[in-house]
Amino acid sequence: MTTLFIADLHLSAERPDITACFLRFMAQETHHIDALYVLGDLFEMWIGDDEDSPFLRQVKQAFKTLTDTGTPCYFIHGNRDFLIGKRFSRETGITLLPEHTVVDLYGTPTLILHGDTLCIEDQAYQRYRKKVHNPVIQWLFARLPLSYRIKVGDKFRQNSGKNNQMKSQSIMDVTQTEVIRIMRDAKVTQMIHGHTHRPKIHNFEIDGIPAQRIVLGDWYDHGSVLVYNADGYQLETRNFNTPSSD
Structure with missing residues (x-):
């Protein structure tokens, strides 16, 4: 059996090519797996569980079809969709994780996370993250009119792109000392995360013991999947242009 990991799809109605690849993946590759883990930024932006559209219903149905078979699907919030809540979980059957x-993972304790908490050199982002994860602020935001929240989300996307263009690549990457600290605290030698959009398997040591950090890829130019089973793991890509086998 196999466990699949994906992250950083940034699904939106404006990118039907990504959505088509994701739906094809869900329909064709999630049969007879042990579990599917989504490690954040499934959506380009999430402004509340009450948002609804044909695009969102299509995505939700893909998850519901999977979980209705009894296959577990787990989700960890990303920096773009940290407002996904209990209603989305009920509608899809997805289990929300800390x-x-x-x-x-087949005998290997593994720490999984989105990855933005590892980028501690980006102090401006960490200050922003602390603010928007404040439960009071989230409670107030959720009670604003949907139309206003959509405008706020659109403005955030524009500003985020501009701000990231001004930051160095090193600042937006993880800090290795923080990786080791968190893994040491969790008592693991393996970590899987997304966020940085830099798929790679990093090998290093923690207190003289071999360790691995597996970074998932994004879905901007092609799909990206970590395929993990008892025999090992591999980062794989999925072509947007591959026709459906249906």
Whole structure:
């Protein structure tokens, strides 16, 4: 059996090519798997569980079809969709996990997370993150009119792109000392995360013991999937232009 990991799809109605690849993946590759983990930024922006559209219903149905078969699907919030809540979970059957979660992958304890908490050199983002994860602010935001929240979300996307263009690549990447600190605290030697959009398997040591950090890829130019089973793991890509087998 196999466990699949994906992250950083940034699904939106404006990118039907990404959505088509995701729906094809869900329909064709999630049969007879042990579990599917989505490690954040499933959506380009999420402004509340009450938002609805044909695009969103299509995505939700893909998850519901999977979970209705009894296959578990787990989700960790990203920096773009941290407002996904209990209603979305009920409608899809997805289980929401804490931002840092240790899972057993065929005998290997593994820390899974989105990855933005590892980028501690980006102090401006960490200040922003602390603010928007304040439960009071989230409670107030959720009670604003949907139309206003959509405008706020659109403005955030524009500003985020501009701000990231002004930051160095090193600042937006993870800080290795923070990786080691968190892994040491969690008592693991393996970590899986997304966020940085830099798919790679990093090998290093923690207190003289071999360790691995597996970074998931984004879905901007092609799909990206970590395929993990008892025999090992591999980062794989999925072509947007591959026709459906249906």
